[in-house]
Amino acid sequence: MATGLMTFALFLGAGNIIFPPLLGHMAGTELTMAILGFLLTGVGLPLLGVIACAKVGGGLEKLTDLFPKNIALLFSVVLFSAIGPFFASPRTAVVSYELGLLPFIGESSSTTLALFSVGFFAVVLYLALFPGKLLDAIGKYITPMLVVVLGLIALGVVFFPQGPMGEASEAMITHGFFTGFREGYQTMDTLGAIVFGVVIINAIHSRGVTDSKQVARYAFIAGIIASVGLSIVYLALGYMGATSHSLVANPENGAQIISLFVDAVFGSWGKVLLAATVIMACLTTAVGLMSACGSFFSKELPFMGYKGWVIVSTLISALISNVGLNDLLAITIPALLIIYPMAIALIVVTLMRDRLTNPSQMMSFVLVPVGIISTVEGLQAAGVGFVKPAADLLVYLPLQQEGLVWLLPGMLGGVMAYLISAGRRTSEQMA
Structure with a gap:
């Protein structure tokens, strides 16, 4: 159970919660097929990724051991770049900005986003270079807080829907399942499973389980526990989006839907709690990503050490985050x-x-x-x-x-x- 909850926390990045509401809003009455496609890539494939890591007894290095050495290195660099400084890490800052600051200041501007990004990644850089006990404490309490907040939102979705399901877009009517499947790419959890599957395997080993078949069995159980939790979260958020047409007719992104729903159902205190939790959760995720990138790049490309790669990765993340959430998501899709x-x-x-x-x-x-x-x-x-x-x-x-x-x-x-x-x-x- 403990490993399953850890796996759930590993995949439940705060940045991921913005995608199901927008998908639900586009799907409307066609939500069922769209969310099934989304769950396949957002939940099912990460589960298979964890099982694959368990079968080979490691993470990315083991998964790519059949590749030519240079190809394996290139593939690994691309994956770490995607989940690190180029896409996932900048997303933690812009999601924090959209859900943590924008609801209180009303209008967004390039200046406020830049100032927020600088402050956010300054804290990330400090914690990644000098983690100590502070980061452990944050990680220990913030994930449960995020689960509680999402649980309250799920209850609000069930008992206080903001309207009937809206009309589906044409793409959802004709290709709802496949649209949901491709939208699930943006969670990046399948990439995360490949890169960080070794963390789950090591957690199982730390409990005294060394037999490969038993490791695979426990990894499967942990993956199932995480999958159930993620599915509940994504279903609730997808339904929120499908029933939010009266709140916003043409949302720019999923963060806008969540913010408006929380304000309508829970009021100002709900916005404050959501903002604090999301910022801290995104902060923890960003520190973990920067630390992982620093460790990987310093090992595979050792012309710079761990601290050098952390600094470079953090600076790139801060620069890219300034394009804003909508443009960042548009850039991410082709990659x-x-x-x-x-x-x-x-x-x-x-x-x-x-x-x-x-x-x-x-x-x-x-x-x-x-x-x-x-x-x-x-x-x-x-x-x-x-x-x-x-x-x-x-x-x-x-x-x-x-x-x-x-x-x-x-x-x-x-x-x-x-x-x-x-x-x-x-x-x-x-x-």
């Missing part, structure tokens, strides 16, 4: 369209690798087509012109409109690798 399909493929192949005669070949045959296609899609979403001819060809592949155009080529690559391996095995037996 996630590239990274997420490859992360999904990596997890799936890892779960199968003990049943494969040549797992390295399977990894190559699956990840290469998935990586090429997802890169084209991501660059197209970013508006890069030279990929247009390749992107035009993707229109003829299945599931292109659903956003899963990489799926069939990846599966065909896996089948091809299996047939080649089976053919070699048959030839060896006949020889």
